[in-house]
Amino acid sequence: MGSMPEKPRHGFGSLVTGLQEVCESGITKDLAWRRSQLKGIIRLLTEKEEEMFDVLRDDLGKHRAESYRDEIGALVKSVNHTLRNLERWAAPEKVQAPLVSFPATALVVPEPLGVVLVFSCWNLPLGLALEPLSGAIAAGNAVVVKPSEFAPATAAFLASNLPKYLDPRAVKVVLGGPEVGEQLMEHRWDKVLFTGSARTGRIILTKAAKHLTPVALELGSKCPCIIDRLDSKRDTQIAVNRIFGGKWSLCAGQACLAIDYILVEEEFAPALIEVLKSTVKRFTATPDCMARILNEKHFKRLSNYLKDRKVAASVVHGGSVNPKTLTIEPTILLNPPLDSDIMTEEIFGPILPIITVKKIEDSMKFVRSKPKPLAIYAFTRNEKLKSRIINETSSGSVTFNDAVVQYVVEGLPFGGVGQSGSGQYHGKYSFELFSNKKAVFKRSFLIEFMFRYPPWDNGKIGMLRHVFNTNYVLLLLGLIGLRR
């Protein structure tokens, strides 16, 4: 099923104004409406599960287990979490008001931003569309979803099903390629969430600047995995299992959270590689257990990494590519040149370079020499090393002794820092990302302090000093005229 970029006949102006009107009518603000939409997403995920497995297999060759674990199941869990907490998140929060303003109430009231635009990405085409969508709806907004044209089956699925399960007045899907994306960005949005490459992220930000549109960016990066010397065979096996899960099991490495490369002490490297090889063999016993490469363009990009002579020489496992099926077998490299493309660009594929260091502590300096990644992974039992990694590196997140699972811990924010992005979401963070936290201060006419007003004199300044020093005793004395 192809996706023909739809050239909109009238531009997107009427789409945007239409959605603004829907917002102004108050429909999306109503909590009952929000609940019904979130339940609609759950129903979609349950009733259309088979069809979703099909489109994800069409687009990326994902096995249903992977599709469920990473997209559908994760979404069900997330939306249920949102439903359970919606009232609490949407409730005004009382905060302290200074005594001098008594009687007064201070509140932070979350309100919708208005009309939100979500750009999804091709590698988790369902998850990266529906997770932000659910957060934006929970916060009371109207939403436009622009799925990636590189996952056309999923895009078409969303376009035909979202209007059936959600309120089509307030939730829209727009299909198309980069031109459509650019046309959408010609308009003002109350918030944009973009998941994708830094290059496109820059374009989005530049266009958004004209309208002061606030943008959250979820970008890519090289996520390092630091592996400390592990003394027990069992620990090593578990670590390798989880590394496999964080690399090849995850859309064949085509994920922003996937492990990009490994850092390990040179002495420990051979043992690690042995276990990696045997685990890879076991886990890839059946052919359909790894997703394929998205398309020819990415296949070529990844194959070209291996064509570099010095990189090819560093292959210790795998390396074979199949242009017909667009598959590349799990490939492990040992110390490819640090200035090769594969070590300077985000790999986003099933090739895993291992870089050795003399001491494991040297790995932090290596990580710091590269742009801040979305995630840092480290397998170690050494508490000191863990502390150092947390304090001496910066990343969206850090996970010890596992990979990628932080994605499903609802209480943890998901997002990058520096070149890996800005803005965080998931769970309550999604709600907040798509909300305006309005400060509300309620005062009464009851108590008036004359020293607030001109004409000024030293006496009044003195009283004001007491206020700011929260010296209520002197203030009180001053008020009853006992001190000036």
Place this chain on the structure above:
Amino acid sequence: MEESRAAAVQELRARFAAGQTRPAEWRAKQLRGVLRMATEMEAEICDALYADVGKPETEAHVHEISLVKSSCLFALKNLKKWMKPKKVHARLMTFPSTARITKEPLGVVLVISAWNYPLLLSLDPVIGAIAAGNAVVLKPSEVAPATSSLLAELLPRYVDSTCIKVVEGGVSETSALLELKWDKIFYTGNSKVGRMVLASAAKHLTPVVLELGGKCPVVVDSNINLHVTAKRIAAGKWGCNNGQACIAPDFIITTESFAPKLLEALKKVLEKFYGKDPLLSEDLSRVVTPNHFNRLLDLMDDEMVSDKIVFGGQRDEQKLKIAPTIFLDVPLDSAMMKEEIFGPLLPIITVEKIHESFGLINSMTKPLAAYLFTRDSKLQKQFESTISAGGMILNDTSVHLTNPHLPFGGVGESGTGSYHGRFTFDAFSHGKAVLHRGFGGEAKARYPPYSSAKLKILKGVLAGKLGAHIQAILGFPRGK
């Protein structure tokens, strides 16, 4: 010049990378330094503020110096609490595990300040940036040159100038700074320049906080304490740098029937505050520059509104002073009603019924602050739920910015991001998610080769079913 700028930023990067700004002791020391500066240099600061905008001494103390001091004290008091990692409930799914959010500094940040509160709007963001552990470059507004050079001279004496720098200059200097890579940019000013800041930041993917302006409306119902209302409106408008403040009331909306009463009350209050000839009062700021003076004159003398003056109108070009001036029922398409006034002109717009004010406000861009005076709780509720703004106050103006527990910032055209108190600390921090797992709890069902048995267990685990978790941890399904 360019080299020295780039070299200065390089130095900041190196010092940040070396960890100089991280320890709580260093941060507290800098905050105490700023506090000392605001205390020891009060007289010099008041002089500079008077030179720059003719700010009355009381406003200098109350709106700038005192707020800087309380900001330092609040940050010092809460620093350890803000820096502490926050534990997060890690659920059954990742058992056994612990999860935390650790706040870390962003790195090297740029604060661009404004001219109307040149001390406060420079130091308040810087205080938060320091508390969060960043290295900072402050670019004070060149339109307030006395304060700018005072900051450039004083700050290095009171804080660690290897990590906190002041860069003075005008448009070209600001543009040059914006070409460099920053980890965050904090800009206070107008939306035109705000757009340029965003466009520059886009090249480096730099996140930005924008504190902009807008037309802050005041809705005045008839069910109020009129005298107190008039005083609070006057204090928020003319008592705040003579209207040159982002949160100053821009215009009033009230009913046709109530307008005359409100007008009378305002006139009385204004005479009490500033005397019969306001141009002679020491308690009114002047207009900042001849440019702004002419801009305001254009707004006042615009033939669409010039016949709508009901109070004031006096001006002194020599002293750059304009008296508090009130207009009644200016056309909604006049320049005065289309742009942010930022001066001592106050239009009163009348409607038939007070509820019509909401539609009018919603037809404009979202303001930084919206104010409502009424005792009617139903009207209050409606206001709160219908009007979107950065902040809103019931029965007062401007004071919400002094509450450090409330986030201060705009929405839409009035800005993005917020600060004050803990919010400034957060604005200059990254909340890093940290998940600790052990080597226990290994679930075979996670890994290929996949099977429907494994899928069943995964479904159970994701749905939070305890039975599925137990199966997963015990290594089901057995065999391959």
